[in-house]
Amino acid sequence: MANILVVFYSAFGHIRQMAQSVCEGAKAIEKTDVRCVKIPEFTDRLIPAIRENPLMIDKKGISATFQIGKRKENYERESEKQKIFKTAEIEDFHWADGVIWGFPTYFGSMPSQVKYFLETIGDLCVEGVLEGKPAGIFTSAGSIHSGHEAAILTSIVPLLHFGMIIIGLPYTQNPEYLTDAPIGGTPYGPTVLAGPDGSRKPSDEELKMAGRLGRNVAYIANALCMQRERNS
Numbered sequence: 001m002a003n004i005l006v007v008f009y010s011a012f013g014h015i016r017q018m019a020q021s022v023c024e025g026a027k028a029i030e031k032t033d034v035r036c037v038k039i040p041e042f043t044d045r046l047i048p049a050i051r052e053n054p055l056m057i058d059k060k061g062i063s064a065t066f067q068i069g070k071r072k073e074n075y076e077r078e079s080e081k082q083k084i085f086k087t088a089e090i091e092d093f094h095w096a097d098g099v100i101w102g103f104p105t106y107f108g109s110m111p112s113q114v115k116y117f118l119e120t121i122g123d124l125c126v127e128g129v130l131e132g133k134p135a136g137i138f139t140s141a142g143s144i145h146s147g148h149e150a151a152i153l154t155s156i157v158p159l160l161h162f163g164m165i166i167i168g169l170p171y172t173q174n175p176e177y178l179t180d181a182p183i184g185g186t187p188y189g190p191t192v193l194a195g196p197d198g199s200r201k202p203s204d205e206e207l208k209m210a211g212r213l214g215r216n217v218a219y220i221a222n223a224l225c226m227q228r229e230r231n232s
């Protein structure tokens with residue numbers, strides 16, 4: 001019996017939707033218990049300040065392209081939806097036999113909310129709580145060519161500091177990403193294209209690949225748990 005923790009940060013909901021598919025994939029493996037928790041927002045700091053900055057909302061150009069004003073409403077609506085999720089706590093990581101991390105791509109890497117969160121749980125690294133446990137990563141990005149693969153690859157580094165075993169998304173199981181169609185998906189982990197203005201919804205293919213990451217991490221976590229029981 002393995003416990004799988006899906007821990008996510010999502011400002012506009014793409015990653016939350018992917019997280020739900022990851023959970024379903026993990027639950028498909030017999031004897032798997034799944035918990036889905038969120039990484040907390042910076043409530044009173046930089047990010048909300050930028051979203052609410054009237055200069056950005058009123059400007060043409062970049063603000064018009066990225067629809068900053070509309071995004072603020074979407075952000076608030078999404079925060080309401082996420083009230084049903086428990087905030088991640090240290091105990092969740094002790095409970096977990098495998099952890100799947102989801103967050104959007106910000107400047108080709110993980111959002112500062114996620115990096116800050118990892119720093120706050122740094123004791124787990126020193127204590128080896130996550131050592132030998134499988135991990136997967138999924139992300140979202142505004143467009144195809146602006147960093148989703150880099151976000152996953154750079155995020156592998158801190159997870160290796162925690163001693164986690166990284167699980168990717170193999171070619172043979174994921175024919176969907178071998179395509180010239182504008183969809184997410186990489187050998188390093190599932191991704192979803194949000195669109196430059198964030199209006200694109202996760203496609204069936206993207207959700208399917210997210211489910212497979214959940215299933216694979218749960219499968220490996222169960223195998224490791226069984227082996228540990230045999231050896232004990």
Ligand SMILES: Cc1cc2nc3c(=O)[nH]c(=O)nc-3n(C[C@H](O)[C@H](O)[C@H](O)COP(=O)(O)O)c2cc1C
Pocket residue numbers: 009010011012013014015016103104105106107108109140141142143144145146147148194198
């Ligand atoms: C501060 C910031 C930086 C971003 N950097 C990138 C980026 O480097 N590449 C990209 O494709 N999208 C970038 N985006 C767009 C986000 O990736 C997009 O909003 C996100 O994938 C949507 O996921 P969510 O709905 O789960 O929040 C950025 C957005 C913000 C707010």
